[in-house]
Structures are given as structure tokens and as C-alpha cells.
Amino acid sequence: MNQWFQYRSNLRSQNTRGSAVDQVLFQGLTRACSIGEVGVTTSCNEPGCALCHVLRCDFVDGHHRKVGYWGRGIYTTTASNKADHFANNTSSQSRCGVVLLHKVLVGKRAELGYKDTNLRQPPIGYNSVDALTSDQGGVVKYSEVIVYRDDAILPWIMIVYNI
Numbered sequence: 001m002n003q004w005f006q007y008r009s010n011l012r013s014q015n016t017r018g019s020a021v022d023q024v025l026f027q028g029l030t031r032a033c034s035i036g037e038v039g040v041t042t043s044c045n046e047p048g049c050a051l052c053h054v055l056r057c058d059f060v061d062g063h064h065r066k067v068g069y070w071g072r073g074i075y076t077t078t079a080s081n082k083a084d085h086f087a088n089n090t091s092s093q094s095r096c097g098v099v100l101l102h103k104v105l106v107g108k109r110a111e112l113g114y115k116d117t118n119l120r121q122p123p124i125g126y127n128s129v130d131a132l133t134s135d136q137g138g139v140v141k142y143s144e145v146i147v148y149r150d151d152a153i154l155p156w157i158m159i160v161y162n163i
């Protein structure tokens, strides 16, 4: 969390336009336990439970990253339905869905209307990728915002919903 605040300070000091450097965005992750079910409030230690890794800000295993149209990064979205799509439950007892809202340090966004699967960091001069949707002339149907630094995301709210 300290790293997140430090990075935010850095971005703010570089930001001469005065626009916000952070944005609240959804992320859907694989969940292998029952966290979020009635009475279950503590994170698990299942190796495959990406949700609990991220809740603990344990980024060592890279569960929060995926490989997509904009390379290997941390994929978030303004679209709750898209986050739900990636919020897979591997626990058969699960009766709910869980997505996270992060405070994401997007900084200066590169608005891209084409894929670049080789990316491992934002294009030079930018801090994040903001994928244009098909309505905007891009290649995705719903919003994707990609950051490449672990300290760019701060888990903020866990949303539990019936499925």
C-alpha cells in the first residue's frame, strides 16, 4: 500500500495537466475458496485462488496478471459485466460471484485502437493502456485498462453478488 501512495505521488508530480492520475476500475479473478459467502470473510491460502492473493496484495505469483491483446499486464475495466466474465469460481460450493474494485494508478493513458500483444510495459511516455472500444474505433467491445506495475493497483472494494 505504501508503494501505491509513493507511485501516486510520483505520477501527480509528473502530471502538469492537473487531471486525475487514479481511476476506480473492476477486476474479475479466479476464486478457489468461499470468501464472500455468508460468514466467510478471511482470505485463503489456496495456490490457485487469485482473488485471495490480490486481496492480500501478494503479487509474487503473478495471479493478478494475464496475457491479452496488450501483452502481459494487469487488466481492469470500467465494465462490471466484463469483470464478471473473468470472475471464475473453481469452488463447486460457491453460490455467488465476486469482483474487485481497485483504485488504479492509470497516470497518462495511451489510447490504443490496435492490439500489441508484445507489450510488457506501457508505450514510452505513458503509464497505462486504455483500449478503445469498437464504438470508439478500437478492437474490444468493452473497456480494458491495462497497467504493468504491481504498485499501480490498490484493492479497494470487494463486490459480492448472486449468480
Ligand SMILES: [Zn+2]
Pocket (backbone or CB within 6 Å): 031, 032, 033, 034, 035, 043, 044, 045, 046, 049, 051, 052
Ligand atoms: Zn481464496
